Amino acid sequence: MVPVGIARSGQAMPGESASGPLESGQPESGQLEVHHQLLASARMVLEDVEAALARMDTGRYGACELCGKPIAQARLEIVPQARYCVRCHLVREAGR
Ligand SMILES: [Zn+2]
Structure with a gap:
């Protein structure tokens, strides 16, 4: 009886260094x-930090x-650059 599961021992086929189809210089x-x-968003965070x-x-x-x-200490630990307390933040988010 041959035990199952010894077949996949990383035998790479020669010539199969697949790098996919060549991209044509277009950015996605x-x-x-x-x-x-x-x-x-990075700019916005930067503004807040400044x-x-x-x-x-x-x-x-x-x-x-x-x-x-x-502003609550716990909030500042998560968002050190927070401008508003949680309540005002939520009000602003809701008022958009
Ligand atoms: Zn507030």
Whole structure:
């Protein structure tokens, strides 16, 4: 009796270094789209970070820009550059 499962021991066929069909220099529009979205969101985060740094300079870091109340520590640990407290953030999200 031959035990099952010894057949797949990584025998690569010679000449089968498959690199797929050659891409024709066109960038995939889908990837480009994602790239732009990443870039846009990175810029937004960067703006928030810079604003947070500015607030640190003025000693107002950690206070909500809308209601002025302190932002929860747990929130700042997740989103250090948060401009708004959870409540104001949700209000803004809902008001779009
Ligand atoms: Zn607030």
